[in-house]
Amino acid sequence: MLLSDFDFDLPEELIATRPANPRTHARFLVALGAATEDAQVLDLPRYLRPGDRLVLNNTKVIPARLSGLRRRQGEQGPTEARIEVTLLEPQGDGSWQALVKPAKKVRDGEGIHFAPGFSATVTGRSEGQLNLSFSLDGEDFDAALEAAGVMPLPPYIAARRAADAQDRTDYQTVFARHSGAVAAPTASLHFDEALLREIASMGVDFTEVTLHVGAGTFLPVKVDDVSRHRMHSEWGEVTEAAAEDINATRAAGGRIIPVGTTACRLIESAAAGDGIVPWQGETDIFIRPGYRFRIADGLMTNFHLPKSTLMMLVSALMGRERMMQIYDHAIAERYRFFSYGDASLLLPKV
The missing domain is CATH 3.40.1780.10 (QueA-like)
Incomplete structure (x- = not known):
């Protein structure tokens, strides 16, 4: 068909x-x-x-959508840029596959900071998705994600409004x-x-x-x-x-x-x-x-x-x-x- x-x-x-x-x-x-x-x-x-x-x-x-900061030390001093992350699937080693925007500007080995004590390091990429290793795991990770994340509304809703507490x-x-x-x-x-x-x-x-x-x-x-x-x-x-x-x-x-x-x-x-x-x-x-x-x-x-x-x-x-x-x-x-x-x-x- x-x-x-x-x-x-x-x-x-x-x-x-x-x-x-x-x-x-x-x-x-x-x-x-x-x-x-x-x-x-x-x-x-x-x-x-x-x-x-x-x-x-x-x-x-899970509240899989996160907003974070990429921090980088450059020739002109430290810089920050806003990064949007959507977690997709956990991996066997505790890391996560994720969609990251803008992915092309994030280097392997670079850190993304979401909240005090809660960050991730880019450990690899494949077919437009990045692999993220987080600073927390287990219940600590769950609690930090609950506090920092928002609900991952479908694209056709997210294009019309942002997720909020009611979601x-x-x-x-x-x-x-x-x-x-x-x-x-x-x-x-x-x-x-x-x-x-x-x-x-x-x-x-x-x-x-x-x-x-x-x-x-x-x-x-x-x-x-x-x-x-x-x-x-x-x-x-x-x-x-x-x-x-x-x-x-x-x-x-x-x-x-x-x-x-x-x-x-x-x-x-x-x-x-x-x-x-x-x-x-x-x-x-x-x-x-x-x-x-x-x-x-x-x-x-x-x-x-x-x-x-x-x-x-x-x-x-x-x-x-x-x-x-x-x-x-x-x-x-x-x-x-x-x-x-x-x-x-x-x-x-x-």
Whole structure:
């Protein structure tokens, strides 16, 4: 298939820069096979059945965007320059891959200072990314990052406004537990504790998995033939208990509905035989039309970028023509798009 097969025109004013308040009042497009209904996220229990299982991604977004100073001793004396850093992925030796602007002006071995006692040294670079070794590690690093960093809003929001204190709450799920993501599993942002309790009370179960969402989720597809696209990799884990619960629900005839494309990609990565197995590691699974889903029976997700791999994933689930109909409806009805936008529930079989 061609990249143009997943393109559509989106009015810029439909790109959300703030979430609905309260979270559960976001609009909710429900696709039941060929039927389409308009609702709110708080109506989700109407579309679930006792015995269903929602799969949640419990990753926690770190305040990965830092502003620092590059200090250099030159012929004319000491100079300082402002440097912007976005942490991408931790390395096995405790260092971090990062995007640094302006990267070309920062030399290997040079230091970047973020706060008293909190700095980093450039130890290498590859494909436009720099490797940073920090002056702190462990809990000390976490505390310094929490104090100095800001939430790494997606590019299409950051281009319109700066992150602020409210994003610390808005860009984090209520069940975030394991730090490591630099982007939120955004479909999960629509849940609050009251909605979770209501869903549980009707006999729907929850399973938590972990996929640390990376900045690669925003990278554009640059090839016309989508089969040639190379996916970014992200670290994830499906525990033994999670695998057992998902397999038990499937055996009992319940539906497995991941909340978000990250949870969907992870459980499909862990599929084996007739079910799912405990799994841990890096996944670069690329789900596009022609893929046969092995675990997921449906998907709750936000509305995605044109020509994105996530648009290809939902098209694999519902069919490309059906997804285009759904997006035409969403645009005509003025749904809000992307990370802080509205949500959908995609159920290919009623």
